[in-house]
Amino acid sequence: MNVEFVYNTDFRINNEAKITSWINSFCQKEGFTIDSLVFAFFNDEDLKSLNIKFLNHDYYTDVISFDESSKNLIKGNIAISVDRVKDNSNTFSSLFDDELKRVIIHGVLHFMGFNDKTDDEKSLIRKKEDSALEMFHVKQ
Secondary structure, rough: OOOEEOOOOOOOOHHHHHHHHHHHHHHHHHEEEEEEEEEEOHHHHHHHHHHHHHHHOOOOEEEEEEEEOOOOOEEEEEEEHHHHHHHHHOOOOHHHHHHHHHHHHHHHHHHHHOOOHHHHHHHHHHHHHHHHHHHHHHOO
C-alpha cells in the first residue's frame, strides 16, 4: 500500500499518517485494497486548469479523480483545491479538516465505483462520506 501527499501550494496536512491509516481502514471495510493513491493539493486556478485540460470543464471544483483502479484494487491520483475546501467549509458551516477529509474520501469513493451525477447517486455517496467521517472520529 502506498499513499502519497503532494503539495503544489503552501498548504500541508499535519497528520498524514492518521489520514493514511483511516483511508486504508475505510477501503478495507468496503472490501478494497490500496495499491497506490496520490493526493495532490492545488490552489483554485491550478485545479481549474486541470479541469479544463483533462475534462473540458471550465469551472472551479474541489476534487478531480484520475482513476486507474481495477476490480478491488484502488489506484489513482486525486487532485484537490484547498481554496474550494476552505470555501465549502464556510458554506456548509463545517470544520476545514472535516471538509478536507470528506473531499479526500469522495475521490476514493469514485475509485470504488460510486458516482454523483444523479440525485440518488449523490445521496448514496454522501452517506458513504458520512460513514467514513464517523469512522475517522471513532478511530482517533
